Amino acid sequence: MVTRRRTWLAGILSAAACVLIVATGNALAQEKPRYGGELVFPVPSEPPSYDAHREQTFGVIHPVAPHYNGLLRFDPTDPTGTKPAPDLAESWTVSSDGLVYTFKLRQGVKFHDGNEMTSKDVKASYDKIIFPPEGVVSDRKGQYGVVKAVEAPDPYTVVFRLKWPTVSFLGSLASPWNWIYRADILAKDPHWYETHINGTGPFLFVEHVKGSHWVGKRNPDYWDKGKPYLDGYRALFIKSSAAQVAAVRGERAHIQFRGFTPADRDTLKAALGDKITVAEAPWDCLLMVVPNQQKKPFGDKRVRRALTLALDRYAGSKALSRIAIVKEVAGVQVPGTPYATPPDELAKLAGYGKDINAARDEARKLLKEAGAEGLSFTFTNRGVPMPYEPVAVWLIDQWRQIGVTVKQEVVEAAAYYTTLKKGEFDVAMDFQCGYTVEPDLDLYKFTSRSKNPSNYGFYEDPVLDDLYEKQSRATDVEARKKFVRAFEKRLLDEEAHYLMTLQWHRIIPHSSKVKGWQITPSHYLNNMLDTVWLTDGPTH
Amino acid sequence: MWRFVINRFLLMIPTLLGVALIIFLLLRVIPGDVVEAKFMSGEGSGASAEVLAAERARLGLDKPVWEQFAIWMWGVVRLDFGISMWTGAPIGDEIALRFALSLQVALMATVIATLLALPLGVLAALKQDTWIDYAVRIFSIAGLAMPSFWLGILMILGFLIFFRWVPPMVYTPFWVDPWQNLVQLIWPALAVGYRYSAVATRMTRSSMLEVLREDYIRTARAKGLWLKLILVRHALKNAMLPVVTVIGLEFAFLLGGLVVTEQVFNLNGLGLLFVQAIARRDYTLTQALVLLVASAFIVVNFLMDIMYAWLDPRIRYR
Numbered sequence: 114m115v116t117r118r119r120t121w122l123a124g125i126l127s128a129a130a131c132v133l134i135v136a137t138g139n140a141l142a143q144e145k146p147r148y149g150g151e152l153v154f155p156v157p158s159e160p161p162s163y164d165a166h167r168e169q170t171f172g173v174i175h176p177v178a179p180h181y182n183g184l185l186r187f188d189p190t191d192p193t194g195t196k197p198a199p200d201l202a203e204s205w206t207v208s209s210d211g212l213v214y215t216f217k218l219r220q221g222v223k224f225h226d227g228n229e230m231t232s233k234d235v236k237a238s239y240d241k242i243i244f245p246p247e248g249v250v251s252d253r254k255g256q257y258g259v260v261k262a263v264e265a266p267d268p269y270t271v272v273f274r275l276k277w278p279t280v281s282f283l284g285s286l287a288s289p290w291n292w293i294y295r296a297d298i299l300a301k302d303p304h305w306y307e308t309h310i311n312g313t314g315p316f317l318f319v320e321h322v323k324g325s326h327w328v329g330k331r332n333p334d335y336w337d338k339g340k341p342y343l344d345g346y347r348a349l350f351i352k353s354s355a356a357q358v359a360a361v362r363g364e365r366a367h368i369q370f371r372g373f374t375p376a377d378r379d380t381l382k383a384a385l386g387d388k389i390t391v392a393e394a395p396w397d398c399l400l401m402v403v404p405n406q407q408k409k410p411f412g413d414k415r416v417r418r419a420l421t422l423a424l425d426r427y428a429g430s431k432a433l434s435r436i437a438i439v440k441e442v443a444g445v446q447v448p449g450t451p452y453a454t455p456p457d458e459l460a461k462l463a464g465y466g467k468d469i470n471a472a473r474d475e476a477r478k479l480l481k482e483a484g485a486e487g488l489s490f491t492f493t494n495r496g497v498p499m500p501y502e503p504v505a506v507w508l509i510d511q512w513r514q515i516g517v518t519v520k521q522e523v524v525e526a527a528a529y530y531t532t533l534k535k536g537e538f539d540v541a542m543d544f545q546c547g548y549t550v551e552p553d554l555d556l557y558k559f560t561s562r563s564k565n566p567s568n569y570g571f572y573e574d575p576v577l578d579d580l581y582e583k584q585s586r587a588t589d590v591e592a593r594k595k596f597v598r599a600f601e602k603r604l605l606d607e608e609a610h611y612l613m614t615l616q617w618h619r620i621i622p623h624s625s626k627v628k629g630w631q632i633t634p635s636h637y638l639n640n641m642l643d644t645v646w647l648t649d650g651p652t653h
Numbered sequence: 654m655w656r657f658v659i660n661r662f663l664l665m666i667p668t669l670l671g672v673a674l675i676i677f678l679l680l681r682v683i684p685g686d687v688v689e690a691k692f693m694s695g696e697g698s699g700a701s702a703e704v705l706a707a708e709r710a711r712l713g714l715d716k717p718v719w720e721q722f723a724i725w726m727w728g729v730v731r732l733d734f735g736i737s738m739w740t741g742a743p744i745g746d747e748i749a750l751r752f753a754l755s756l757q758v759a760l761m762a763t764v765i766a767t768l769l770a771l772p773l774g775v776l777a778a779l780k781q782d783t784w785i786d787y788a789v790r791i792f793s794i795a796g797l798a799m800p801s802f803w804l805g806i807l808m809i810l811g812f813l814i815f816f817r818w819v820p821p822m823v824y825t826p827f828w829v830d831p832w833q834n835l836v837q838l839i840w841p842a843l844a845v846g847y848r849y850s851a852v853a854t855r856m857t858r859s860s861m862l863e864v865l866r867e868d869y870i871r872t873a874r875a876k877g878l879w880l881k882l883i884l885v886r887h888a889l890k891n892a893m894l895p896v897v898t899v900i901g902l903e904f905a906f907l908l909g910g911l912v913v914t915e916q917v918f919n920l921n922g923l924g925l926l927f928v929q930a931i932a933r934r935d936y937t938l939t940q941a942l943v944l945l946v947a948s949a950f951i952v953v954n955f956l957m958d959i960m961y962a963w964l965d966p967r968i969r970y971r
Contacts, residue, residue: 155822161691161739169692248711250704252692307741323740323750324921326823349822352925353916356822359809360919363819384813527932528684566702 146342146629150647153366155351159324162307165290166242167250171636174289175370176327176348178640179341180225181292181312184216184235184271185283187549187633189644192394193450194549194633197287201230201313202271211278211588214286218269222313222336224295230313232265237296239263239273241303249303253290256554278588281553289548289637315341315643324350335643342629342646354499361622364388367647368623371636372396374438374499381622390625392632395441395448396617397555398546400504403611406572407536415483417609420540421464422476423515428469429507430615437500440618445559445601447616447634450550451590452597462606476515489518493538495529501542504614533569543569543611548637552597553585559604559611570610577603577610654962661955669947673729676943677722680936686714687738687934712738725940734941739933744941747926754824755922757834758842759907765846766853767900773850774857774896775889778865789854796851802913805844809917822919841918845911849903856899860892867891893964897957905953909946 158172165173165181188198202216222230243260245251259279264272275282292312298305310318313336316329330345349366351357358377360366362384373381381389404411404420411417426442434440444462446453459465466472480486494505509519519540524532533541547554557565560581561573577600584596604610621632629644688708709715713724728735734744777789812818820840825833864870865888873883912924923942930938962968 162741248707250708252704254704255701322823322921323742323747324926325750349919350921351822351919352929353919355806355809356916356919359813359819360822362813363817365819365822525685525932527690527934531685531689 144628146646147648148342148646149344150649152343152346152368152627152642152645152647153349154346155349155357155360155366155369156327157352157354157357157369157371159350163310164304164307165292166238167252167307168290169252171371172350174637174640176321176329177310178289178292179314179316179329179346179642180310180318181314182222182641183287183289183291183293184239185287186289186641187284187287187638189639189641190631192631192633194397194635194638195284195450195551197283200287201235201293205283212275214273214275214282216271216273218271219336220269223334224311224313225317225332226295226311228295228297230293230295231268232271233268233296234293235271236263236265237299238291238293241294241299242291246303253288256285256288277586279553279585280588280590280593281551281585284549284551285553287549289640315641316343316346319345326350337643341643343642346642361389361624364624366624367627368621368630370621370640372438372617372619373622375435375620378620378622388625389622390627392621392623394619394632395443395634396438396619396636397447397548397550397634398617399443399544400439400500400614400617401543401545401611402508402540402614403533403543403569404540405536405538406570406610408539410483410485410488411540413483413485414608415479416485416488417612418463418606419476419479419483419485419515420512420517421605421609421612422472422479423517424464424508424511424612424614425469425472426465426615427467429511433500433503433507433615434618437503438617438620439500439504439615441616443613443616444605445555445613446552446597447550450634452550452552452594454598454601458598462602463609464605464612473515480515480517487516487518489520490539491520491522493532493541494521494523495542495544496523496525500617505542508614534566536569536571541569546617548635550634552593552600556581556584556597556600559600572608572610574603574608574610577608657958658955661958665948665951668951669944672947673726673940673944674722676940677725677936678718680934680939681718683934685934687712687936688714690932690934691739725937729944734944735937737930737935737938739930739935739938744938747938748923748941748945751921751923751926753826754838754920755908755911755924757827758838758845758911758920758922759904761838761842762846762849762907763900763904765842766849766903769846769850770853770857770896770900771889774854775861775884777854777858778861779884781862786858789858793851793854793858796847797855799848800913801845801848801911802917804847805841805914805917808840808844820918824921837918838920841911841914841920844918845907845914849907852903853896853899857892857896860895861888864888864892890964894961897960897964901953901957902950905946905950908949909942 156172156175158170160173160177161168161170163177165177182201184200184202185197186200187194188196201218201222203219205214205216207214218232218235224230240263241249242251242253243257243263245254259275259277259282261274261276264274266272294306295311298311315332315335317332319328319330321327327348328345331341331343335341349360351360357369358373358380361369362381378391382391404417406412430440430442441448442465444454444459460467464472480488492505492509495501505521509521512519532538533543545558558567560568560578561575562568562571563573564578580596580600580603584593584600587593587596605613619632619634619636626648627645628648629646631639633639688705692705692708713721725735736743737747740747773789777786780786809819821833821837824837827834870883870888873887909923909927911922912928915922915925927942930942
């Protein structure tokens, strides 16, 4: 009875959420933005440094992004977060061979210190990212292996010369991590931006009290006239999820941009009713199971296929989405995005069929053929409760149903990847999260170990590597889709190198006063706050 | 007395050196380091081996362990604790930022605990086995049984459900806005102070019971002295020795030990910093915090020793 009532309640809430997303979209189109107010939001992490070129955590993006612009950005109104749009570049052209990208920059854009932004700043910033000088860490250097040179032929033109044509290049330039810094400052001290702020963005830096908060105020000289709408913003560093929920529930904060759990959403909705608007979307983050192919019997693809065939992902989605931040059944791309495999086609892959009994019979048969009947192993999991814990419990139960006995070993988060890198595990949980849904970014992880050190399956697969190269260099979208599908089939079905669990699901219950913000599949996007406005003044 | 003070002060040096050596080695033994925690445990795609090596070299982690220890100790001797390996900020700044808050919560909790514990403990001892004694014992056992973070969660939930209010999330120093400061910190101080008072109440009660059975109390009563005078001048002062010990040690613990309570109330204190520093393998910051807490314990113990002499004139230090 309780379960039925909860299901019913969850259904109502989901429907309400959908209606609210649509309603928000309509409101965005109809309502005229209001000026003023301070947006307050908790951030569950904190910036290790202020330099996005070197950092990985959203703890940098959420509080610091409003001070900066990129060359391009992802269209802040696009719910898929995949459409590159102008930011400091107002237009661009691509040569017929796809090897030269020429960008025209906006004129009259000023850094917060009053200096004009020109092409030499863009070049210096991208040189730092792609060709970092000695002693400078660039976490994204590897993503720009395609770039041969960056040139600044005149103050308002930037040219990127590529080694080979790639359709993903504009998306790479729209990365939320590639903030444009001042060339003169970088020339004097390439580490300056690790501890200082000086961008061209819509908000000026006011203060950062470590462990407590970050404050920004409206940039009156912002190049996009009329924006931003807010007087300022205040990011509160709150680690505890209960305290984050309390902050929103107590109306001390408007929104948390990363995501809450289904239970948090329901609590907030029940407590605040119309004062809360819920936005939901598939999340470009995924937990994956990686069998260590250096260890027997996981080098045998029959065993790996059996493990994926055992998973009833559709039933798992129903059960887990009520308690954890996972939901969609997906392949290698987030559902609903341009290169995602349609559900009917996905169902043809091992472990994605609708007849779970047949799949499990086949799994048992494969284990028998491989001489691995009564298989038992240790599943290494990361010591992060949500969603690692519930997903692991689900996996272990699924494998039990084909006669596999699994013991879970939880490793503390900071030491987790050391365990994986050393290959000290049988089967482990792995993770991938991106700033945009783009095959070049999403598939690289699965290429051979010799090419990619974050392949923890320790396999070599030249066929997969070749498919990766082909999809990356395909200039025709349909042709690229075919390569992506072939890659997916080989990765998840024929070889079962990795086993996908469920796509994460992003839930943002926020104050209904917050307008002009669009949820996307990435919590790294839409944090510049230039389009955000409040229906009234500050909360407190 | 001065000889005692100097001796105790000199004893601090080998104690702190031992603590420093143990924590330095322990941190190097546990798996992972700050570079992996920063670049490999986040949500990004993972960094290359070159990036990790460059960062280790920048932080001096590529040097032999003995050399790292020597460099750190040379800094400690000059009161230069280095920079945080995670944020790059000076350790002194990282700690100073949180110290005022942690010290204030510890002081407020100590005041609350003392104000509750002394009268309740004495009252329970005087009214032993009456309903007053039972009530005080139930109150103190409840305090012992209830973790302070749990009481804090109940407080927050109560505020949200009944008043739709939560305490401020950002620390305002007392000298900037006393009202805002107290509105934020009184709740964690109450939550922590209650548990703290429970320990002290039970200690006061049992210590008072012991003292009240002493011959000199019987003699004083037989002489017809005023009960209040007997209690204050003869009983309470003598019963205070173990109570002062408990209060002092709890105070030192509170400076760096309020980890979960700080999370519940979102306090930017030393306890949370401690846990984050360990989780991030921020060696320099963890080492400095351990030294700070160890120093706090040593100083509090030292002050308690001095207080013993005042409470019990029979105690003489040589």
